[in-house]
Amino acid sequence: MTEVWGSSGTGEEEGPRQASGTPCWTGLLVHDLEATKEFYGALFGWSYYDPGPRHLGPYVRATLDGRNVAGIGELPHDRQLAGSWTTYLASDDADVCAEWIHCAGGTVGVGPLAAERAGRLVLAADPAGASFGVWQGQRLLGSRPERTPGTPVWHELVTHDASVVLKFYRALFGYEAKAAGDMDGETVTLHVDGRPVASIRSAGPALRQPHWMPYFEAADVDAAAGRVTELGGRVVSAPQETPAGRVATVTDPEGSAFTLLRTAR
Template identity: 80%
Template structure:
């Protein structure tokens, strides 16, 4: 696993566009925006600001040390969608991506539409039903705070959990031109996606019993066990207890509205 953050970009570098296929943003739609802001603020130390009028309803960007880390929007009262973090993948042309998704077994739910003058976005689902976003435009994520090897509460990895990784891999590889490598054991249904020779995300097959294919966002923390306990104290729950993995110690948790995410302590 690797992070999607730039290591030392400042000034003009922050406005450059992301390389197509790179996970470039993560966002969450919730029923109670204020309660969700409080939960993540107390868990990760996020602060918030509103970037301006939104076509899709109230929306804030979460920040750490002045740098964007994620977005949270509020659903209309009559919309009862399941809560889940959505990974956005960068594109040079959101309109072309949307048409390709429609013609390749996916579904476009929203867009393409302009977003605050910073770019264009699409919300879609892949052929297996996993929601994801497409972003064309300026960088949304800022660099890590200067002088820190890691920053608690920042997104560091994105993984698609689906029924059959080998099958859905063809969709994403054709859409974004990923180079791919098998991950894990020889007979495991798992792949790492590479852009320009560097790993940016992964796809893991969980078998037909998986209820809802989804993209999982990993957030870095200093202490996985302590943060998982804190999630429960704040009204969330621990979905998968902390465990050691080749990529570091991880635990999957869910916020009070049920949106799952993974805590990760990477090796130093």
């Protein structure tokens, strides 16, 4: 399990809590923590620190310019789960949110539980099986408006049918949803307080496993995609132009998918 808390240290975010439903953190579960640190460090220039004692195994926070970017935790050696990125959505009340997840057809796997003095956490799956987290507490880093290379700038749920799971997420967070044309299929943009915060994209029945996809800003998507291959990862979708900017979907050496984005200026 990827934790989003720890003792106070480098890169703690300050300011008001994010609005409910806003992506506020992204974490990664892996089998080889040291190799994963090397991969993302070489790709994005991330540095790492240990946020403090925990009982669930090795864990680090990745930073850029002294600010938290993401969390990486190592799976127990006896767990054969595939590594994956997890998007955490802010909540005003994690306990109420967990109840709504049950009522709306989702599954709660962990929590609600206290994250030391930092807040409360829920790990869950939506009705289509996509895993996500719910976070209530201190401000954490979601999408970065300054578009700094190496930081998460967008989060997208890739699922079989956007219209099916849209009802689930709107019940949880009260999103305003707006349809958007997309060359790959139906896309719905989720808004909080009139501001776009995430999207849901229909990928059709051929999709193996619905999942939340983090987008990381890249100064040069083509060069970054090439670097992914050099470092042992794989390019899933070659660089291409989209209304949002130039993108390429890739995986790290363990197979965890993420998207590189050069935001349209």
